[in-house]
Amino acid sequence: xxxxxxxxxxxxxxxxxxxxxxxxxxxxxxxxxxxxxxxxxxxxxxxxxxxxxxxxxxxxxxxxxxxxxxxxxxxxxxxxxxxxxxxxxxxxxxxxxxxxxxxxxxxxxxxxxxxxxxxxxxxxxxxxxxxxxxxxxxxxxxxxxxxxxxxxxxxxxxxxxxxxxxxxxxxxxxxxxxxxxxxxxxxxxxxxxxxxxxxxxxxxxxxxxxxxxxxxxxxxxxxxxxxxxxxxxxxxxxxxxxxxxxxxxxxxxxxxxxxxxxxxxxx
Numbered sequence: 194x195x196x197x198x199x200x201x202x203x204x205x206x207x208x209x210x211x212x213x214x215x216x217x218x219x220x221x222x223x224x225x226x227x228x229x230x231x232x233x234x235x236x237x238x239x240x241x242x243x244x245x246x247x248x249x250x251x252x253x254x255x256x257x258x259x260x261x262x263x264x265x266x267x268x269x270x271x272x273x274x275x276x277x278x279x280x281x282x283x284x285x286x287x288x289x290x291x292x293x294x295x296x297x298x299x300x301x302x303x304x305x306x307x308x309x310x311x312x313x314x315x316x317x318x319x320x321x322x323x324x325x326x327x328x329x330x331x332x333x334x335x336x337x338x339x340x341x342x343x344x345x346x347x348x349x350x351x352x353x354x355x356x357x358x359x360x361x362x363x364x365x366x367x368x369x370x371x372x373x374x375x376x377x378x379x380x381x382x383x384x385x386x387x388x389x390x391x392x393x394x395x396x397x398x399x400x401x402x403x404x405x406x407x408x409x410x411x412x413x414x415x416x417x418x419x420x421x422x423x424x425x426x427x428x429x430x431x432x433x434x435x436x437x438x439x440x441x442x443x444x445x446x447x448x449x450x451x452x453x454x455x456x457x458x459x460x
Contacts, residue, residue, distance in 0.1 A: 197321040197356025198399045200239045208237040220283040223299045241355025259297025320393040321356040327386040340378030345438040363418045363445040364407040365391045372451040373444045417445040
């Protein structure tokens with residue numbers, strides 16, 4: 194699943210290309226399919242994992258890529274790398290065609306409408322672009338999640354903080370030596386604050402180009418994610434992969450470093 198840093202990078206590229214441009218044809222498929230013409234783009238931005246194409250008629254086109262979605266850019270007439278039947282959104286301009294494939298969610302919103310404001314209120318602070326307001330995040334954590342919620346669900350809940358996905362969830366929990374199944378009720382406010390601040394640091398670090406890097410020692414790009422069976426950088430034991438949490442999301446961790454040493458920060 195594309196995470197918050199990826200969506201913000203996509204939004205930046207699209208904004209640079211589309212802001213002020215006229216979309217000659219806008220085709221949206223899904224629950225409410227429609228085709229529009231001659232729309233002027235005000236700009237493109239993101240909040241967490243949600244991307245918004247804002248038009249000068251007061252509407253916004255929201256997309257959420259989910260597990261398998263992606264945005265592509267093509268010169269007009271170029272062959273697409275995926276079949277048209279998988280295209281949820283098509284934005285045709287004179288210089289480029291932007292196509293969103295396999296989107297989990299697509300919808301038109303009236304900017305400033307109840308639905309638009311309700312969606313943004315539903316999402317937590319965007320930790321990709323701002324240092325998380327810890328008091329607000331903690332209030333949402335304690336108010337929205339039960340005490341037995343595992344740490345994996347705490348970090349992935351977009352109502353608490355928007356933008357964190359599987360990669361950062363696994364990496365942040367390893368850095369702070371927190372077992373992924375640790376229950377919320379056993380985690381202090383101080384530790385929770387550190388987890389969200391670390392998420393913000395790593396997400397912002399990866400807003401530029403190049404591969405995603407969460408590791409600081411230069412020995413590899415990541416501490417645990419995608420490294421099942423490989424030696425842990427902390428103890429040398431094998432890294433484990435399990436499906437955990439409410440939605441059984443893939444999680445990588447070190448059972449030694451994140452077992453009895455829960456809460457200790459990686460040196």
